[in-house]
Amino acid sequence: MTGARFTRVRLNRKDLRRPFPRGFVQRLRGQTVRTVTRRGKYLLVGLSSGDALVMHLGMTGWFRVESTAAANRRSGDRDQALENRHDHVVFTMSSGVTVTFNDPRRFGMMDLVTANHLPHHGSLAAIGPEPLSREFDAQALARGLANRKISLKVALLDQRVVAGIGNIYASEALHLAHLSPFRRASTLATKSGVPRPACTRLVTAIKSVLRRAISLKQTERYDESRFRIYDHEGERCPTPGCGGKILRAWQAGRSTFYCRVCQR
DNA sequence: ATTGAGACCTGTCGGC
DNA sequence: TGCCGACAGGTCTCAA
Numbered sequence: 001m002t003g004a005r006f007t008r009v010r011l012n013r014k015d016l017r018r019p020f021p022r023g024f025v026q027r028l029r030g031q032t033v034r035t036v037t038r039r040g041k042y043l044l045v046g047l048s049s050g051d052a053l054v055m056h057l058g059m060t061g062w063f064r065v066e067s068t069a070a071a072n073r074r075s076g077d078r079d080q081a082l083e084n085r086h087d088h089v090v091f092t093m094s095s096g097v098t099v100t101f102n103d104p105r106r107f108g109m110m111d112l113v114t115a116n117h118l119p120h121h122g123s124l125a126a127i128g129p130e131p132l133s134r135e136f137d138a139q140a141l142a143r144g145l146a147n148r149k150i151s152l153k154v155a156l157l158d159q160r161v162v163a164g165i166g167n168i169y170a171s172e173a174l175h176l177a178h179l180s181p182f183r184r185a186s187t188l189a190t191k192s193g194v195p196r197p198a199c200t201r202l203v204t205a206i207k208s209v210l211r212r213a214i215s216l217k218q219t220e221r222y223d224e225s226r227f228r229i230y231d232h233e234g235e236r237c238p239t240p241g242c243g244g245k246i247l248r249a250w251q252a253g254r255s256t257f258y259c260r261v262c263q264r
Numbered sequence: 265a266t267t268g269a270g271a272c273c274t275g276t277c278g279g280c
Numbered sequence: 281t282g283c284c285g286a287c288a289g290g291t292c293t294c295a296a
Contacts, residue, residue, distance in 0.1 A: 058290055059288070059291095060275085105272085106272080106274080107290060122292095154267090157290085167290080168289060253270080
């Protein structure tokens with residue numbers, strides 16, 4: 001998309017999780033894409049007008065990228081109707097590429113924000129440090145967890161503490177760091193806010209788990225066998241010499257996978 | 265101010 | 281084969 005112009009923008013419905021902003025199509029059409037970046041789980045497309053297109057995939061959102069010729073062929077194909085049922089947004093670009101947003105559960109979202117409003121935009125405003133940046137270290141995590149009475153697992157899902165961690169990698173990181181998902185978040189730092197060794201371990205584990213996931217494109221296709229403990233209830237704990245069994249618990253409405261033996 | 269519960273949706277899978 | 285309930289990768293809102 002970078003460098004290309006939106007020649008056509010099509011909305012197949014008026015909302016996803018929330019309504020599309022008024023004037024969405026008109027404000028996008030004719031704009032050239034300057035940048036395509038990311039902040040946490042939000043995708044940001046910078047436009048020549050100064051506006052930014054903000055997008056989130058929710059749980060089931062994804063983009064199909066194909067030549068415009070292929071997209072046109074598809075739209076005339078009755079057999080594809082079932083699979084294309086959840087195509088909600090179609091971007092036709094001047095480069096000859098068509099980018100289609102498909103999202104069965106419609107938990108995704110798209111918004112259009114002026115550049116000066118971007119830093120204040122809803123959840124983007126309060127979002128925490130990027131996990132793979134230098135800025136995210138034991139000090140930063142200790143600050144984020146200070147005084148929080150919630151469990152470590154629930155804290156990692158809070159995007160204000162650290163950006164971009166979801167239910168799978170919260171379990172994976174805590175396991176790698178040998179930390180109990182039920183431990184109170186505030187206990188990773190001393191009263192005066194100095195990070196404990198466990199805090200440093202968790203930062204290292206988060207970075208390691210995410211780097212590995214990115215290098216393997218791990219969740220691009222959901223493949224449970226690639227996770228160490230997520231969705232492995234009842235199997236042996238993969239920690240060398242541990243011998244524990246992987247358990248499953250329920251926290252804040254989400255399932256947590258963990259080992260009672262090596263995670264304290 | 266923080267926290268937990270429920271809501272928003274459709275698809276899939278296991279059990280009967 | 282078909283029906284039913286449980287559960288799914290994420291926020292967001294509301295009430296306590």
